[in-house]
Amino acid sequence: MVRDDLYITVPSFFRCPISLDVMKSPVSLSTGVTYDRSSIQRWLDSGNNTCPATMQVLETKEFVPNDNLHRLIQIWSNSVRNNSASSASAAEEAESAPLSPDKIQLVVKEIGGEKKESGANCSLDALSKIASFAEESGENRRFLAKMDGFVAMLADLICSDDKELSPPVVEELAVRVLDLVSIEFGDFRELKRLILIPKEKSPNSLPPSLLRVMKQGRSSSSQSRIAAVRIIQSIAIDAESKLALAESDGLLLHLVNSIAPQTDPSLVDACLSCLISISMPKRVKPQLVRLRTIAKLREILKSPSVISASTTEKALKLLESVSSCREGMAELCGDSACVEAVVRKAMKVSDAATEVAVTILWTVCYLFRDQKAADAVIRSNGLTRILLLMQSNCSPAVRQMSTDLLRIFRVNSKSCLSSYDTKTTHIMPF
Template identity: 55%
Template sequence: MVRDDLYITIPSFFRCPISLDVMKSPVSLCTGVTYDRSSIQRWLDNGNNTCPATMQVLHSKEVVPNHTLQRLIQIWSDSVRHRRVDSANTPPHPVPSQDQVLELIKNADRHNPDAFFDSLPKIVCFARESDGNRKFLARTDGFVPTLVYFLGNAGDKASGDQYFLEQVVGVLEMICKEIEDHEQFSNSTVKSDRDCLASLVLILQQGSMESRIGSAKLLESIAIDAESKLIIAEKSGLLPELLKLIGPEKDPTLVEAGLLCLIALSVPRRVKVKLVQLGAVKLLTKSLSEPNAAVSMTEKVLKLLEMLSSVKEGRKEICDDGKCVEGIVQKVLKVSGTATEHAVTILWSVCYLFRDKGAQEAVTKANGLTKILLLMQSNSSPSVRQMSADLLKIFRPNSKTFISCYDTKTTHIMPC
């Protein structure tokens, strides 16, 4: 089997577990795990005393250069450069026509995995070319079931190859929105005897950054009802891998795909409780502290926190972490209307419904009362203003500041 020169598979152990990029200066911790020096140094400089990959407490924060791995990476990098020079001197592969793609699909079915392996890179090029091509593939008889078959049979010779699986996931992610019978597609990947989820977990663990993004998007797409969400979330190792995607050190596109997938899965209560148990609240709190985070990213972090705050386990974690409450307050009126709505909903849940004293103190300490008053005057949605009014009822009796002189029926802040 000859792989298309346009696709270069990076050995997974060449990637830093934190940044997912190829390591430039690999160094090892006392736990034996190797990271890129700049990434692990940022982790340690932020006050962490655990190994990011294993979460073991570090008995020593010294790092040891991994010269053997650095030499292997250098040899591999040199070979990649030579391949790119060679490919630059040859004309690119043309995008196949619809008739050529139909012929490829006809000759490369589930009974001929080797032929399908060889044809898939050309089909990937075809899918990337246009929306029309993706719609064509999604509606070609037998093509989607064949992809699902190979995705769910990772044990055979061809589909067991990680590169092949990444190609299958890539095509499915590109065309899934164009599949007409989406319920059947979801059932075939989630509820059938074939273990497609095991292959997606494998890609999340070992795949390239692009294929991890594709896996997260595909999981989000097939989580169409409560049953499918539970089946996906309860697949061994899947939620922990998705949480690894949303660390503050990761690529923003990867983080966003992970957050969207987790939001889609977090409708059932059992999934929310499981995420809380896996440390999602602490991870999201770190994301809130990122000073240069994109607006869309902050909105999704707050949305997921809002969903977790709807269960008592999530509220307890949020309340027990003063930094989390403080981070939420800081986003009110600072990021966007959507972010403010998510943030106020969380504060209303922990302070008004749950009546947690620690959370109330954290809100006061973070100057949250002033923001609540400003919300009462703003053009926020009626639900936000109502939640703000409810919060004022909690804080007014215990406040000796100007808040005690504020009448919620007025339209501006009155001094004492």
């Protein structure tokens, strides 16, 4: 168990596995695991059909009160309240006060030295305190990142496939803390070495626990899932790691399926960033095309809900990357709705989004001379938008590509632009 001089020790089976607080109304699922009624009800109401601690699919979502445990918690609570006022006050202060760096070092040593002896409860209680400490400030995160062996210890917890030592809740906490300190740690090559599994040891390059957190993180705000995606992106630092990640079973499919309008916007943004990084090698792009990435990006760009400028920029950037291969270009040219969505995003988002959108349109209409794409641009009032762009304070590259596009439409269109002329010398924008 965790040292009493750090914070009040609560019997581990009195805590709800979800909230980590002492249970007020303990109830048991069909798997035999007990939770606080309010916490498990929120979990089930969110549409989940698994036991949060074991991740087993529930045969029934009904639960029964655990009266024996309820009585034990009441007896324990009464004994705590019957202590002297000074003892109670000191205990309350110890429970609520954040840990100091010195005490954090002791907690880290206990996780490393006692987890095999004390089981998951020690790691769970200690990691909860460490997570709170890391969330308080950048100074705390830098302290943890510089602590000898701390990042390696977190990686060991994440890579462990021992369910007793690393149950789902411990895996999630370890992932959240590693995400918080990874930027301050800075050595992403070392992080890659600690996390990425060599091919000779496993066909999957990622630890199963990291994939589980990414796919099934229990936090309603997707906090754990976002942390897992960011860790994966942080180790995609070279062609070798990007290809290894692309070949991990189910990773690309899950990332692509997560970029949907109904998904948490923060998770969508994180998944887009990760996909942009992994998609750089030429071998990965056709895989993304086969996973219907372009259709997913079309839905994001067409979504009536408010999407941040950052997310729009990333969606366009990923579309540009995926469509740079032969298979991707063929699919984009055949998807008129996607081309029209790109036209609508060519203005009023950001300068970065404008440049990527115009580059996509220039590629399909000018470089590849695809008539279906050109027709889609005309239908979506793209000619007017291109003219407005040329009159705006756009970059030289955007102005040149817009000029090239107008040349194409002057020749192919029966609109009033047939009389538009330009003497601008063609300059390749790349």
